[in-house]
Amino acid sequence: MKKKNELELPLCFFFISLASFAFALDPAKTLSQYLHDAWQTDDGLPYSNITTVIQTGDGYIWVGTQEGLARFDGVRFTIFDTNNTTALKGNYIDALFEDRRGNLWIGATGGLLRYKNGEFTLYTAQQNGLAGDIIRAFCRDRQGNPWIAFRNGISHFKNEAFVSYTAKDGMPDDISCIYEDSRERLWIGTRGNGLYCWQDKKMTVYSTKNGLPGNIIHSVYEDRQGNLWIATQEGLCCWRDGKFTTYTTKDGLSENVITSIGIDSRGMIWIGTLGTGINWLKDGKIIPVPLNGSLAINNVKVFYEDKKGGMWIGAVARGLFHWHNGTLTNFTTQNGLSSNTVLSIHEDSEGTIWIGAYEGGLSRWKDNKMTTYTTKDGLFNDTVYQVLEDDYQALWMSCNKGIYTIDKKQLDDFSGGKISRIDSISYDQTDGMKSSECSGGASPAWAWPFANRSRP
Numbered sequence: 001m002k003k004k005n006e007l008e009l010p011l012c013f014f015f016i017s018l019a020s021f022a023f024a025l026d027p028a029k030t031l032s033q034y035l036h037d038a039w040q041t042d043d044g045l046p047y048s049n050i051t052t053v054i055q056t057g058d059g060y061i062w063v064g065t066q067e068g069l070a071r072f073d074g075v076r077f078t079i080f081d082t083n084n085t086t087a088l089k090g091n092y093i094d095a096l097f098e099d100r101r102g103n104l105w106i107g108a109t110g111g112l113l114r115y116k117n118g119e120f121t122l123y124t125a126q127q128n129g130l131a132g133d134i135i136r137a138f139c140r141d142r143q144g145n146p147w148i149a150f151r152n153g154i155s156h157f158k159n160e161a162f163v164s165y166t167a168k169d170g171m172p173d174d175i176s177c178i179y180e181d182s183r184e185r186l187w188i189g190t191r192g193n194g195l196y197c198w199q200d201k202k203m204t205v206y207s208t209k210n211g212l213p214g215n216i217i218h219s220v221y222e223d224r225q226g227n228l229w230i231a232t233q234e235g236l237c238c239w240r241d242g243k244f245t246t247y248t249t250k251d252g253l254s255e256n257v258i259t260s261i262g263i264d265s266r267g268m269i270w271i272g273t274l275g276t277g278i279n280w281l282k283d284g285k286i287i288p289v290p291l292n293g294s295l296a297i298n299n300v301k302v303f304y305e306d307k308k309g310g311m312w313i314g315a316v317a318r319g320l321f322h323w324h325n326g327t328l329t330n331f332t333t334q335n336g337l338s339s340n341t342v343l344s345i346h347e348d349s350e351g352t353i354w355i356g357a358y359e360g361g362l363s364r365w366k367d368n369k370m371t372t373y374t375t376k377d378g379l380f381n382d383t384v385y386q387v388l389e390d391d392y393q394a395l396w397m398s399c400n401k402g403i404y405t406i407d408k409k410q411l412d413d414f415s416g417g418k419i420s421r422i423d424s425i426s427y428d429q430t431d432g433m434k435s436s437e438c439s440g441g442a443s444p445a446w447a448w449p450f451a452n453r454s455r456p
Helices: 010-016 408-415
Strands: 050-054 060-063 068-072 078-082 091-096 102-109 111-116 119-124 134-140 144-152 153-158 162-163 175-180 186-190 193-198 201-205 219-224 228-233 235-240 243-247 259-265 269-273 278-282 283-290 300-305 311-315 317-322 328-332 342-347 353-356 362-366 369-373 385-390 394-399 402-407
Touching: 050 091, 060 091, 068 091, 091 134, 102 134, 102 144, 144 175, 153 175, 175 219, 186 219, 269 300, 300 342, 311 342, 317 342, 342 385, 353 385, 369 408, 394 408, 402 408
Parallel strands: none
Antiparallel strands: 050 060, 060 068, 068 078, 091 102, 102 111, 111 119, 134 144, 144 153, 153 162, 175 186, 186 193, 193 201, 219 228, 228 235, 235 243, 259 269, 269 278, 278 283, 300 311, 311 317, 317 328, 342 353, 353 362, 362 369, 385 394, 394 402
């Protein structure tokens, strides 16, 4: 019999931290947040700053850090670094990616590595003809083969060989992201040179001259209808039927600095801004979200659509908002919320909403009642960057000091007065981690590349 924590781990582990806030919406899932065991610098990670996380098809969790790569089997960490892995020429892990054949690709200082059948193979620009040695991004083609984006070029791995394209092939400088759409067009975003579209080895360049609101491209995303959405620093842009439609303040957007974008099950695009609230985009029209009274939702960190079609919104300093059937409800510390800075939201299998907050603990919304759990009650840490539920009815959470877990039944029993304290399980050096810091603030603090997601 497998132990509870071995291999068959849910994606909850992916919340292991990113260094900066990220923003996302998962309209198909609901909000459930859980107490978790915490992995710290004393639990076996090679370094406190985590750069990337992925779960491979065999159930292992791979964690990239600035001081090496860690593989977690649910019980212990195995470390791969320059001290024990010859193929690694540097310990800084930039990116992780699994192809459809189960190969793990690792972007690291000194080159690209593939982990296959228990062995690491190093590929470099000099020896294997890669377009570079510093990886910026990965994506998958329609056949599951990886595209690798470097600062000044891209490489494609197919039939056990690399084909690379650089400036002489028309590749741009300072690449930021890469995405292959359903028509097998390769879209390449840059940090100041606009958006490039490569099709049939012909490059087309789009910039502000062609209708883009800005030349710094953060991400590219294709929706269910085949429309391409481009996030820039100067607004939102949609590529449809060969034409760009740009949404900026001139078109009704409340501001051009976009902090989060989400698409709900009705096709409504939710746009979170830095300081001027939330906007809706539907049927080509931008509408500021109507609010009750003087409520304003700025600096949105997370959108989350529940099973009933309600939209939950977490923001900095304004608490938790619930939008349903045209009514907006605001929950703050005055209503029992743990903190007014909400970082993560999750609905569990029973429809309970769990809210992770900054320096406030974990909150539960159940039967129209808010309950908060903190370190005084046995919670490992009062900052909850991400919360997810596993298949064993346990909650996993991330914080600045690692990862921790707790059975959901304990939380229910504590709220019902059956027990006087909850018991969080944490992990130390004996479990293989070398760093106790699990810095974060992303919601979610893990993400598949857009091309790898099973749904938009």
